[in-house]
Amino acid sequence: MTHRRELTIGGTIVALYAALAVFAPGFFTVENFSDLFLGNFPVLLVAMGTTLVILAGEIDISVGSMFAMCGVVAGLCAIAGLPLPATALMTIAAGGLLGAVNGALVASAGLPSIVVTLATMVAVRDGLRWATGGAWIQNLPASFQWLGLPQRAFPLAAALAIGAVQIVLSWSSGRVSAIRSVYATGSDSQAARLAGINTRLVTFAVFAAGGAFTGLGALMNAVRFNQIPSNAGIGLEMKVIAAVVVGGAAIRGGRGTFTGTLLGVILLASIGPALVFLGVTSYWERAIHGAIVLIAVGIDAAGARRQQAGNRGVGLRRVALS
Numbered sequence: 001m002t003h004r005r006e007l008t009i010g011g012t013i014v015a016l017y018a019a020l021a022v023f024a025p026g027f028f029t030v031e032n033f034s035d036l037f038l039g040n041f042p043v044l045l046v047a048m049g050t051t052l053v054i055l056a057g058e059i060d061i062s063v064g065s066m067f068a069m070c071g072v073v074a075g076l077c078a079i080a081g082l083p084l085p086a087t088a089l090m091t092i093a094a095g096g097l098l099g100a101v102n103g104a105l106v107a108s109a110g111l112p113s114i115v116v117t118l119a120t121m122v123a124v125r126d127g128l129r130w131a132t133g134g135a136w137i138q139n140l141p142a143s144f145q146w147l148g149l150p151q152r153a154f155p156l157a158a159a160l161a162i163g164a165v166q167i168v169l170s171w172s173s174g175r176v177s178a179i180r181s182v183y184a185t186g187s188d189s190q191a192a193r194l195a196g197i198n199t200r201l202v203t204f205a206v207f208a209a210g211g212a213f214t215g216l217g218a219l220m221n222a223v224r225f226n227q228i229p230s231n232a233g234i235g236l237e238m239k240v241i242a243a244v245v246v247g248g249a250a251i252r253g254g255r256g257t258f259t260g261t262l263l264g265v266i267l268l269a270s271i272g273p274a275l276v277f278l279g280v281t282s283y284w285e286r287a288i289h290g291a292i293v294l295i296a297v298g299i300d301a302a303g304a305r306r307q308q309a310g311n312r313g314v315g316l317r318r319v320a321l322s
Contacts, residue, residue, distance in 0.1 A: 005247070045220065072230055
């Protein structure tokens, strides 16, 4: 079903772009695609981490607040004069630490992830607002912006980096035991436990990894500007969860791909600019996003019901034969 979803989303993207080619050819400019990429590749990075969390059967709605916190950490490290590699390490570590807190509370205390991450979302956001007074991080050094690269070279470097991460994660999904343990935990945690998988460790690890990806996304977003807002990432959690679900991941875990997440991000990111070029008010963007998510969840629910009905039918036939 996941690969069928990928084909469906890919076909939808092709159809959308074909319509734009006819009715809004101005959409297809280098500047527009560059803006689309630069505005959304940090979202893709966060969505990759969220994919891991959802594959394990959990949810993290604190990524927007973590994104803001990590962006501020990156800015403060840069102002303090830390070398860029050290700044990157500190930013990713900050995200990983925040994610690890969520993971520890969910895995060790057995608390529902939706409750834990709701609490940390509010705590981190309000704590950051108190610590910064709402002020933005300014006076960033030139060596920090665009990762020290020429502005025109940055999109290409970012695209190559994103492509490498995407390839590694997609390749690892079916070949690396750690990733396969995530699928197993999300599919049936009790069966995974009986098979010798430490499901608590898996749960902790996916939250920590998700936080690290959020930190990386925050860093790559921060280097694009000469100042960093302390209120960044508002609504980011809805964007990434929507992209992961639209891309074919089952919200209850155990099914999904990183390729599907990539396609989900591309589709949802294209809708807003497409509406602008088509002369439709952008206020419809969120409504369309919501409709797409509802359709995706509805397709999953219908597929799950068919599978359950088929399993019951097989069970009844076996009983009758016995």
